[in-house]
Amino acid sequence: MKTNETYLLSYIRGTLTSSEMKECDLLMESSPEFATRVNQIRKAYHLLDNLEAQKNIEAEVAWQKLSRKIRFDSTKKIIWNVTRTAAAILLPLFLLQQYVIQPLLDNSPQEIITLHSAPGIVTNVVLPDGSEVWLNSQSEISYPLKFTGKERTVQLMGEAYFKVVSDKKNRFNVITPEKTVVSAYGTEFNVNAYKEDLQHTITLAKGNIDVSLDNFSEKQTLKPGQKAIVDPLTKTLNVSVADTYVETSWKDGKMVFRRESIQTIAEKLARKFGVIIQVQGNVSSDYQFTATFTDESLEDILELLKLSSSIDYSITSQKKLPNDTFSQRTVILICK
């Protein structure tokens, strides 16, 4: 039997005939010398195959792929580092803003909005909490841009009708320059507190309100249909029954008088029409007027007064002042 190296290689490759294969298999078991030769050829051929296989691998392509991956990874790392650094800087700043600066800002004086209603005009305002306010002529209201803290507080000079949005957690306070405080959670009420008036009237239309004087020295709770009359000079507070229609009709553009003196009517007309009214003659007469005006002009109203009572009037026209503005018109009422 020829057992040269090429024959052994054919045996390893399995290309011999089946009878030759069997013969070799038997030899592998019986002859250690034969087995060693076969295995040595296997080794040699394996190394050659290994070399061939390695040569078939495209290292260049793989290198390009790996380089791209490394580049992408380092870019990712840079982005991550930048993000991390940014976070390390921004997070303390954010916390500082959130827990130090913002509370300081919150405690610092808020931006206050002040609205003034011109003579003869009723201004309707919606407050930041949604409450509605009708501001009578020549009145002023101040409120923060945003209500913060427990209480909703507004300042009022003059007269306004409030329709307060109900909020049981946050009290709504109206404070006058005389430190009268009207306090509520959600109601409708009218505050009449013109500085020049001798008495201020707070009328409750719906719900509940508390009226208190200067620093809560005196406090009264009003029921619907009641009014509190405050004397800002003597600091007294009286509660009585109110005619809410009379007290609040102004917001619908009406002037309602129920047995009012000429003095009171003169004040209201002066305020509504932005004129100066002087009452002359028999002022102390206890003549009382009852009337309702809606869209009558000042002249119409004066004419009606003249027709219905012993009152005469005269109107002086506007004068040009040295600084190019005009003076208010002056109406003189003469009580006979």
Add this chain to the structure above:
Amino acid sequence: MKNKDIYETLYLKIAFEDDHDAFKELFFEFYPSLCVFAGRYISSSDACEDIVQEVFFNIWKNRKTLNIHSSFRNFLITSVRNSCTDYLRKQSSHNKYLENLTTFYSTEIPDQVYTIKELEEMLQAALEKLPENIQLAFNMSRTEKMTYNEIAAEMNLSVKTIESYMSQALKLLREELKDYLPIALLFTYFI
């Protein structure tokens, strides 16, 4: 191995100097041999290449913290083998995994990886001991995949002579190369 120190030096350059060229050199040196090595465990050649690329990627990525106990070559072999184990574990076929696992845990003799350069050198050194015409016939058979008949026609010799040339070449190679590869491995993947 005479190249041993070269690889360690290259690796140190990567670790301490972020030397990209050294990394590239090591990659080209070992990539093909490691892919073939991975092929012992995993049949998909794409998977093998991915695994070896991932090993190199991790070497570059962790170059500052890698702790290489033995040689760089052994580190590569261990890394690739471990990745192959992981890959097989993740493969859905459980039985196949167990089968492969027993195969390569039964081999306790350390695996060896030769680079193209090293194999070429070995082969060259062995073949140089043969007469020139035998070398020629062997290379025709091996690198150009010619049959004995084709070689016989090309060299103007009889097929019998070529067969005898090949026999001599193989005999020499088996003697020369017998110490290079552990025998236990051969039975598991060769043929």
